[in-house]
Structure formats: C-alpha cells, structure tokens
Amino acid sequence: MLLVGDRAIRRLNRAYLSRDHSTDVLAFPQPQGSPSPGPHLLGDVVISVDTAARQAKAHGHSLNQELALLLIHGLLHLLGYDDSTPAARRRMWSTQACLLAISARRPS
Numbered sequence: 274m275l276l277v278g279d280r281a282i283r284r285l286n287r288a289y290l291s292r293d294h295s296t297d298v299l300a301f302p303q304p305q306g307s308p309s310p311g312p313h314l315l316g317d318v319v320i321s322v323d324t325a326a327r328q329a330k331a332h333g334h335s336l337n338q339e340l341a342l343l344l345i346h347g348l349l350h351l352l353g354y355d356d357s358t359p360a361a362r363r364r365m366w367s368t369q370a371c372l373l374a375i376s377a378r379r380p381s
Contacts, residue, residue: 274344275319282321297324298343300350318347338377345372 277285279295286292286299302316320343322336329339349365349372356362 274347275317276322276340277319279321279323282319282324285319295321295324297321297328298347300347302351315348315351318344318351320344320347338373341376342369342373345369345376 282299283293283295286294286296289301290299297320299319300316301319303314320340322340325339325343326336329336332339346365346369349369350356354361354365354368356365
C-alpha cells in the first residue's frame with residue numbers, strides 16, 4: 274500500500290487510466306506472468322490521504338476508518354471484484370462492509 278496526496282494520485286490516474294482527476298484509491302494488479310517476490314503478491318493499492326481525510330470528515334468517522342475502508346476496497350479490486358454496475362457494486366460493497374466490520378472487531 275502506498276499513501277500519497279491528491280496530486281500524486283491524479284498523476285497516476287492520468288498516466289495509467291487516462292482519467293485526469295484525483296480519486297480516493299487505485300488498485301494495480303500484478304501483471305500476469307510477471308515474477309513475484311512472494312507467493313501472494315496481488316498488486317499495489319494507492320490511497321490518497323487528502324481525499325480520505327475529506328471523506329472521513331464528510332462521513333463522520335476517523336481517518337483510520339476511512340483508510341481501512343479504502344484499503345479493503347482496493348484489495349477487493351485486486352481479487353477481481355468490480356463496482357462498475359449496480360449489481361456488482363452491491364456485491365462488492367456488501368463484502369467490503371463485512372470485512373470492515375471484522376477489522377473493527379479485532380483487538381489492537
């Protein structure tokens with residue numbers, strides 16, 4: 274996971290997805306057939322802390338909670354989940370909510 278600001282995530286979004294705007298999270302899967310330094314490398318998750326902070330404030334929860342949500346969201350994308358259609362979004366967000374609840378219950 275890489276934590277960046279809005280400017281950096283906008284550059285990545287523009288360079289790799291041709292979208293010229295900042296976003297909250299990007300997921301970059303490990304290319305098929307590329308050597309992996311470990312047996313379970315799925316790819317990279319990049320999160321904008323600037324956007325996460327704004328979203329946390331808007332939703333009335335902590336920055337840590339928002340970062341956890343965005344990390345889970347990015348990991349689900351790396352596992353093949355999609356949120357481009359209403360049905361896929363409901364499936365992904367339901368799984369995301371379950372995983373977030375589990376992570377909130379774990380002892381510190």
